[in-house]
Amino acid sequence: MMKRNVILLTILFSVLFIVACSHEKTEKEATADRFQTTIIGGRTGGAWSVFTEGIAESIRRENKGAVVTVEPGGIVENPPTVGTNAVSYGLSYAMTAYAAYSGAEPYDQPYEDIRAISVVIPGNYYQFIARADTPYDTFDDIVQRKMPVRLAVDQIGSAGEIITRNILQEYNVTYDDIISWGGSVDHLSDSKTFELMADKRIDATGDAVSVPSSGLIEASTTIDLKMLSFNKELMQAVSDNLGMEIGKIKAGSYDFLQDDIDTLFTPAILIVHKDVSEDEVYQVTKSIYENFDYLATVHEEFKNLTAVNMMDVGQVPLHPGAEKFFKDAGLIE
Numbered sequence: 002m003m004k005r006n007v008i009l010l011t012i013l014f015s016v017l018f019i020v021a022c023s024h025e026k027t028e029k030e031a032t033a034d035r036f037q038t039t040i041i042g043g044r045t046g047g048a049w050s051v052f053t054e055g056i057a058e059s060i061r062r063e064n065k066g067a068v069v070t071v072e073p074g075g076i077v078e079n080p081p082t083v084g085t086n087a088v089s090y091g092l093s094y095a096m097t098a099y100a101a102y103s104g105a106e107p108y109d110q111p112y113e114d115i116r117a118i119s120v121v122i123p124g125n126y127y128q129f130i131a132r133a134d135t136p137y138d139t140f141d142d143i144v145q146r147k148m149p150v151r152l153a154v155d156q157i158g159s160a161g162e163i164i165t166r167n168i169l170q171e172y173n174v175t176y177d178d179i180i181s182w183g184g185s186v187d188h189l190s191d192s193k194t195f196e197l198m199a200d201k202r203i204d205a206t207g208d209a210v211s212v213p214s215s216g217l218i219e220a221s222t223t224i225d226l227k228m229l230s231f232n233k234e235l236m237q238a239v240s241d242n243l244g245m246e247i248g249k250i251k252a253g254s255y256d257f258l259q260d261d262i263d264t265l266f267t268p269a270i271l272i273v274h275k276d277v278s279e280d281e282v283y284q285v286t287k288s289i290y291e292n293f294d295y296l297a298t299v300h301e302e303f304k305n306l307t308a309v310n311m312m313d314v315g316q317v318p319l320h321p322g323a324e325k326f327f328k329d330a331g332l333i334e
Contacts, residue, residue: 036060036061036064036066036067036068036069036281036284037067037068037069038068038069038070038089038090038281039069039070039071039072039088039089039090040053040056040057040069040070040071040072040088040089040090040091040092040271041053041071041072041073041074041079041082041083041088041090041091041092042054042071042072042073042074042079042091042092043073043074043075043076043092044073044075045073048211048215048300048302049076049092049269050071050073051299051300052092052121052122052269052299052300052302052303053071053092054071054299055295055296055299055300055303056092056121056271056289056296057069057070057071058295058299059288059289059291059292059295059296060284060285060288062288062292062295063284063287063288063291063292064284064288072088074088074091074092076092076093076094076097076159076160077093077097077107077158077159077160079091079092079093079272080093080097080098080100080101080102080108080112080115080272081101081108081112083112083115083272083273083274084101084102084112084113084114084115084274085112085114086114086274086276089273089274089277090118090271090272090273090277090285091271091272091273092121092269092270092271092272093269093270093272094125094160094209094267094268094269094270095117095120095244095245095267095268095269095270095314095315095316095317096160096243096244096245096267096315097160097267098115098117098270098272098315098317099244099315099316099317100163100243100244101115102115102316102317102318103316106158106163107157107158107163114274114275114276115272115273115274115275115317116272116273116274116275116282116317116318116319116320116323117270117271117272117273117314117315117317117318117319117320117323118270118271118272118273118282118285118286118289118314118319118320118322118323119270119271119286119289119290119311119312119314119323120268120269120270120271120306120310120311120312120313120314121268121269121270121271121289121303121306122211122268122269122302122303122305122306123268123305123306123307123310123313124211124212124248124266124268124305125209125210125211125266125267125268125269126209126210126211126212126248126250126264126265126266127161127164127207127208127209127245127264127265127266128207128208128209128210128212128214128217128228128250128262128264129165129205129206129207129228129229129231129264130205130206130207130217130220130226130227130228130229131150131204131205131226131227131228131229132198132201132204132205132224132225132226132227133225133226133227133257134225135148135150135204135205135227136148137150137229138227138229138230139229139230139231139232140168140172140229140230140231140232140235141232143205144169144172144174147182148182148184149179149182149183149184150179150182150184150204150205151184151185151187151202151203151204151205152165152176152179152184152185152186152187152203152204152205152206153186153187153188153189153193153194153197153198153203153205153206154166154186154187154188154189154206154207154208155188155189155190155191155208156188157188160208160209160267161207161208161209161210162188163243164207164209164239164243164245164265165207167239167242167243168207168231168235168239171235171238171239172235184204187203189203189206191206191208191216192216194206195216195219195220195224198220198224199220199223199224205229209265209266209267211302212250212254213254213255217255218255221255221256221257225257226255226257227257228250228255228257228258228262229262230260230262230263230264231263231264231265232263233247233263236263236264236265239265240265243265243267244267244315244316245265245266245267246265246266246267246268246313247263247264247265247266248264248265248266249261249262249263249264250262250264267315268310268313268314268315270314270315270317271285271289272317273285273320275320277320277322278322279320279321279322279325280322281322282320282321282322282323283322283323283325283326284322285322285323286322286323286326286327287326289306289311290308290311290326290330293306293307293308308330308332309332312327312332312333
């Protein structure tokens with residue numbers, strides 16, 4: 002009888018073990034299934050596509066079987082795409098994501114379902130570049146002396162163009178005022194801008210890009226350049242308007258940069274729709290946190306990403322999944 006009971010107990014425990022293993026396998030499969038998602042980044046072949054693929058691979062590394070697709074997008078286009086849940090995840094500037102969240106320019110409505118996960122690239126700095134032979138060394142010089150600057154900016158509504166226009170607005174200056182001083186304002190791509198600067202048909206341009214910018218490094222091989230600084234009062238006003246941060250570009254960041262430059266910056270952040278599950282976003286946040294070393298091999302800019310600054314997402318609310326991870330990791334209370 003005792004022998005029979007032992008056999009029955011053995012069979013019972015075996016069944017329970019098999020069920021438990023099956024349940025564990027099902028949970029693991031569900032976790033893998035949960036990570037079938039898409040992240041939109043930048044144009045194909047650009048730095049932002051590299052950033053996005055780095056984040057996607059970090060998720061794959063930490064979640065076996067995850068299928069994470071990277072698709073092209075744009076800094077301005079990505080927030081409403083995520084905000085309407087057409088795509089769950091995307092990259093954007095913190096200032097641009099907040100503009101979409103709050104319905105500020107260039108958006109005509111708020112996208113209040115946008116949430117932030119993590120900083121991806123901590124600093125994209127506004128860099129106002131002029132040919133070295135121009136007769137001004139600060140933005141104040143241009144405005145106070147009403148210099149006939151031939152200015153190139155990106156398309157209306159792009160991040161760099163909005164920053165440039167906001168800086169001018171703090172001086173009560175418009176594009177039309179620049180034209181009335183004998184200058185000009187053209188909406189051009191970076192490559193066209195630097196081509197015309199080399200021909201001395203454009204004097205200056207401004208955009209928010211990483212430091213060092215590969216475009217500026219390349220341009221400086223054929224054009225003598227300088228970078229203009231900004232006064233603190235102006236930077237604070239623009240920071241308040243656009244949700245940017247105040248910082249410095251260090252001397253030596255470019256061969257032509259001899260002094261520190263006071264300017265504004267905005268991080269690139271990973272955003273998500275609010276309806277994505279807390280568990281999934283927790284795992285995405287954890288994947289970024291666990292892969293700093295790997296990301297540093299993907300692109301030079303990732304070397305600036307740390308446990309301290311990955312939470313500096315600006316004014317877009319954190320997704321509860323990201324917030325829970327930061328609390329569990331002891332990064333916030």
